Amino acid sequence: MDKVILIGSPNSGKSLLFNRLTGLAQKVANFPGITVDVGVGRLQALPDVELIDFPGTYSLQAISAEEAVAVEHFERALEDPDVRYVLCLIDSTRLEKSLYFTLQVIRDCERHGKRVMVLANMIDVLDSHRLTLDAAALSAALHTPVLPLSARSGKGVDAVIRELEKSRGVAMAPPRAHLVDTPDELLRGTAHQLAHRFGPKGDVLVRTQTRLDRFFLHSFTGGISFFLIMYLLFQSIFTWAAPAMDAVEWVLGRAADAVVPLIGNQLARDFTADALFGGIGAFLVFVPQIFVLTFIIGLLEDSGYMARAALICHKPLRLFGLTGKSFIPMLSGVACAIPGIYAARAIDSPRKRLLTYMAIPLMPCSARLPVYTLLIAAFIPSGTTLGGLVGWQGLAMFGIYFFGMLCGLLVTGLVSRTSEDHYTDLPFVLELPPYRLPGLQPLLRNAWNRARHFVTKAGRIIFAVTVFVWFLGYFPNYGTDLGSSWLGYLGHIVEPLFAPLGLDWRYGVAILTSFLAREVFVGTLGTIFGIEGADENMVPLVEHIQSSDMAVGSGLALLVFFAIALQCVSTVAILARESESNSLVAKMFIGYFLFAYAAALAVYQLAGLFS
Amino acid sequence: MLSDTLWSLRAGDRCQILDYDEALAEKYRVRLMEFGFHPGEVVTCLHSPSFGAPKVYRVSNTIFSLDDEVATHVRVRLWSPDG
Numbered sequence: 001m002d003k004v005i006l007i008g009s010p011n012s013g014k015s016l017l018f019n020r021l022t023g024l025a026q027k028v029a030n031f032p033g034i035t036v037d038v039g040v041g042r043l044q045a046l047p048d049v050e051l052i053d054f055p056g057t058y059s060l061q062a063i064s065a066e067e068a069v070a071v072e073h074f075e076r077a078l079e080d081p082d083v084r085y086v087l088c089l090i091d092s093t094r095l096e097k098s099l100y101f102t103l104q105v106i107r108d109c110e111r112h113g114k115r116v117m118v119l120a121n122m123i124d125v126l127d128s129h130r131l132t133l134d135a136a137a138l139s140a141a142l143h144t145p146v147l148p149l150s151a152r153s154g155k156g157v158d159a160v161i162r163e164l165e166k167s168r169g170v171a172m173a174p175p176r177a178h179l180v181d182t183p184d185e186l187l188r189g190t191a192h193q194l195a196h197r198f199g200p201k202g203d204v205l206v207r208t209q210t211r212l213d214r215f216f217l218h219s220f221t222g223g224i225s226f227f228l229i230m231y232l233l234f235q236s237i238f239t240w241a242a243p244a245m246d247a248v249e250w251v252l253g254r255a256a257d258a259v260v261p262l263i264g265n266q267l268a269r270d271f272t273a274d275a276l277f278g279g280i281g282a283f284l285v286f287v288p289q290i291f292v293l294t295f296i297i298g299l300l301e302d303s304g305y306m307a308r309a310a311l312i313c314h315k316p317l318r319l320f321g322l323t324g325k326s327f328i329p330m331l332s333g334v335a336c337a338i339p340g341i342y343a344a345r346a347i348d349s350p351r352k353r354l355l356t357y358m359a360i361p362l363m364p365c366s367a368r369l370p371v372y373t374l375l376i377a378a379f380i381p382s383g384t385t386l387g388g389l390v391g392w393q394g395l396a397m398f399g400i401y402f403f404g405m406l407c408g409l410l411v412t413g414l415v416s417r418t419s420e421d422h423y424t425d426l427p428f429v430l431e432l433p434p435y436r437l438p439g440l441q442p443l444l445r446n447a448w449n450r451a452r453h454f455v456t457k458a459g460r461i462i463f464a465v466t467v468f469v470w471f472l473g474y475f476p477n478y479g480t481d482l483g484s485s486w487l488g489y490l491g492h493i494v495e496p497l498f499a500p501l502g503l504d505w506r507y508g509v510a511i512l513t514s515f516l517a518r519e520v521f522v523g524t525l526g527t528i529f530g531i532e533g534a535d536e537n538m539v540p541l542v543e544h545i546q547s548s549d550m551a552v553g554s555g556l557a558l559l560v561f562f563a564i565a566l567q568c569v570s571t572v573a574i575l576a577r578e579s580e581s582n583s584l585v586a587k588m589f590i591g592y593f594l595f596a597y598a599a600a601l602a603v604y605q606l607a608g609l610f611s
Numbered sequence: 612m613l614s615d616t617l618w619s620l621r622a623g624d625r626c627q628i629l630d631y632d633e634a635l636a637e638k639y640r641v642r643l644m645e646f647g648f649h650p651g652e653v654v655t656c657l658h659s660p661s662f663g664a665p666k667v668y669r670v671s672n673t674i675f676s677l678d679d680e681v682a683t684h685v686r687v688r689l690w691s692p693d694g
Binding site: 430 | 642646664673678
């Protein structure tokens with residue numbers, strides 16, 4: 001099968017063109033470095049031609065391990081005899097930067113005898129500002145076809161297809177080798193000259209961008225707009241996704257109600273009700289959040305605002321080894337770690353991305369809320385201070401939220417200062433793309449793809465672990481008593497571990513089951529204490545805990561433990577997928593457990609001094 | 612003629628890049644060159660935000676943001692059209 005390679009600088013519109021040519025949905029965003037994997041698809045117009053989309057790179061001279069992988073793959077692909085053409089996409093509005101990369105690509109292709117077609121994207125933007133690109137003259141200077149097009153509107157794409165069609169089944173002469181031995185320094189100078197001779201004249205585009213930047217980067221208006229946009233993003237995860245999440249739970253509940261009574265066998269009925277529907281619900285409930293967040297983040301990326309937000313947040317986050325681009329993933333993590341981890345893909349520096357992965361699980365996610373609510377209601381007095389302005393319980397909730405965020409920053413600060421540099425860092429040289437009006441269809445398609453990726457990749461792991469934990473809790477007594485199940489047995493085994501925190505085996509079991517999802521802690525305690533529906537109405541469970549002889553220090557220790565421990569199978573599964581490193585996730589899981597345990601023990605001992 | 616660094620520019624200042632200092636890592640130097648920050652190029656500082664946040668520069672027809680870790684290592688000469 002004939003193959004065609006698509007390559008271009010980050011933010012040149014490459015993914016959008018790939019989607020237009022193949023009909024597949026690659027992630028599209030107006031933010032540098034968004035294409036992470038190599039995408040493959042067949043051309044819609046020429047189904048026997050395969051299009052390979054390479055990660056966006058600024059140069060064929062890689063400066064990070066990730067870039068080196070992309071360049072190496074590209075060089076190897078050039079040796080493939082089936083590769084007929086290399087499509088090099090450039091941004092016509094920023095020609096000089098694009099042309100330096102283009103010249104490098106042409107030089108490499110000449111060395112491998114491959115033909116290049118330069119696709120000058122964003123011609124619609126030039127048209128709308130009455131600017132022009134002299135494609136014919138540029139083509140003559142490069143000895144390579146230059147086709148102006150708009151990946152967004154589709155203008156000029158037919159010409160690309162026609163050119164590719166002409167080359168099919170024809171023995172192609174190797175390209176004229178005029179750059180083979182040209183060093184990078186000369187290419188840079190050539191790019192500069194070509195851009196000035198044939199590129200759009202004037203700076204109307206930059207002036208428009210600068211006017212908007214004056215507002216969005218201004219100390220006052222920039223700060224206000226940043227706050228409002230982040231508030232919108234946060235609301236989207238917490239509030240807007242909630243009805244859809246409720247709907248998913250409702251549908252699954254109704255489906256279980258309809259199916260379960262039809263099953264005669266008790267074991268099969270319990271398995272279907274708790275493991276099957278419970279397991280599906282455990283990952284399906286996150287889908288609306290992931291969809292909504294991906295949509296909003298896509299909107300910010302496509303519009304060009306994301307790069308500005310990264311700039312605004314960069315300085316304070318740099319103190320903790322992070323980058324401005326870490327802010328949105330971390331903010332997303334306050335609602336749920338899963339979309340936050342996905343959002344970290346936009347961080348181009350592998351080292352900063354790794355540090356962001358480490359910070360996200362410590363953000364106070366919404367699954368911690370029921371645990372915090374239960375423990376605060378049980379152990380913190382409900383009185384107020386400062387004339388009724390400040391409630392102790394509210395203060396405790398704020399404190400534990402703040403504690404989680406602080407832990408996240410301290411961990412990354414510590415790791416960034418002490419760890420060996422296994423991952424390449426990149427300088428904060430951030431291209432600020434032009435502001436653009438995002439297209440609805442790519443945003444929806446991208447959100448749908450991300451949600452589908454979550455269901456197909458992480459869903460299987462979450463489902464398997466859910467079924468396994470159900471199995472441990474159900475046997476050998478067929479679900480009649482959780483305390484005497486294998487899970488209860490495990491609870492007794494881990495009891496000595498939690499005894500120094502003043503916790504008995506029942507809390508050990510609840511901590512074990514909360515690995516499925518932190519909020520399961522509440523329901524498990526309710527089951528063990530024989531309180532029905534504790535996850536819906538916590539009051540009887542709170543009263544039961546208060547009437548027990550459990551020390552306040554144990555309650556506070558549990559709060560701290562849950563603020564730090566990586567007690568979430570979904571987060572673990574997604575971290576392993578996205579970081580492509582099981583060992584990293586294992587280290588994080590163990591490290592955060594030890595950190596959580598040590599902090600909880602310290603709190604318990606400290607509380608003992610005051611009681 | 613004043614010799615200074617890219618980081619010292621204020622909003623509205625224009626400069627011509629002279630060179631990079633020794634302390635700037637090679638990979639950073641390469642990336643800056645690819646973005647157009649090469650010796651002889653004229654750069655305009657568009658925004659210089661408060662509290663040491665990254666500054667915004669225009670080089671050719673592209674806008675970049677650089678933080679002090681990078682910009683302090685780029686030596687420049689303040690530029691005026693009359694030389």
